[in-house]
Amino acid sequence: MELLTIIKAIILGMVEGLTEFAPVSSTGHMIIVDDIWLHSEKFLGSKYVANTFMVMIQLGSILAVVVVFKDRFIDLLGLRRNKIVPVGKKRLKLTHIIVGLLPAGVLGVLFEDTIDEYLFDTKYVLIGLVVGAILMIIADRYSAKNDHAQAVDEITYKQAFTVGLIQCFSLWPGFSRSGATISGGVLVGLSHRAAADFTFIMAVPIMAGASGISFIKNLEYFTMDALPFFIAGFISAFVFALICIRFFLKLIDKVKLLPFAIYRILLAVIIYIVYF
Structure with missing residues (x-):
């Protein structure tokens, strides 16, 4: 595989890693970058491999989340020995995650083919960027009037399920999973x-599930020639996601969602003016 192809994989992995957990839509950015500039479908030889690559490199971002939240996942899975939790103390449980995943998980399975066929298109991504930005602005304005649970351990099952319902919007490429769920929260x-x-x-199981399903459905399209492309994208996504997550978690309570919403709207307007 040519060096230029590997460089393109690294660029797409970088875009994925930097945007997956910022509320700006990683899928939307990858579709825009790929459609307008890189055209991975041409050098991979199939739109199915190209679309699956965009899902598969999310595994690199997932690994970065596991690294950052490793202690939390150990507790959720009950792998820490002799851990004593004070009676009456609230804590995030695995059942909270399952409740939050159910709505988008069901819709994703039912409409995956329709989404892949019709919504992985730049013009629909631009619409998703703007609509998602509006939701984020509404959430920021509402937050000033709302009582806040300061720690994730304080989340209730009702809140988890409601966030899960709002996460369904993230099935629309460009809307942003983190944008939808942070706004919902x-x-x-x-x-x-x-x-x-x-x-x-919550992103870890749903992204891992989506990647796994996509891999199984499109296994026939993978070749050894494409393997270096996937590995390069995976590593790039992991490294940049690790940097982005640590930075974003320090930033989010200070800047809120408004700057990201403004960026999304400006990006959509610029792309529309330049390329449509």
Whole structure:
């Protein structure tokens, strides 16, 4: 595989890693970058491999979340020995994650083919960027009037399920999973940091599931020639996601969602003016 192809994989992995957990839509950015500049479908030889690559490199971002939240995942899976939790103390449980995953998980399975066929297109991504930005602005304005659960351990099952319902919007490429779920968390009474923590933790099983399903469905399209492309994208996504997550978690309670919403709208307008 040519060096230029590997460089393109690294660029797409970088875009994925830097945007997956910021509320700006990693899928939307990858579709825009790929459609307008890189055209991975041409050098990979199939739109199915290209679309699956965009899902598969999310595994690199998932690994970065696991690294950052490793202690939390150890507790959720009950792998820490002799851990004593004080009676009556609230804590995030695996069942909270499952409740939050159910709505988008069901819709994703039912409509995956339709989404892949019709919504992985730049013009629909631009619409998703703007609509998602509007939701984020509404969440920020509402948060000033809302009581906040400061830590993710304070989340209730009702809040988790409501966030899960709002996460369904993220099935629309360009809307942003983190944008939808952080906004949803803020709207139901979580602080921005607590909503971000819940978003990142909840992202691991749903992204791993989506990647696994895509891999199995498109296994026939993979070749050894494409393997270096996938590995390069995976490593790039992991490194840049690790940097982005640590930075974003320090930033989110200070700047809220508004700067990201403004960026999304400006990006959509610029792309529309230049390329349509």
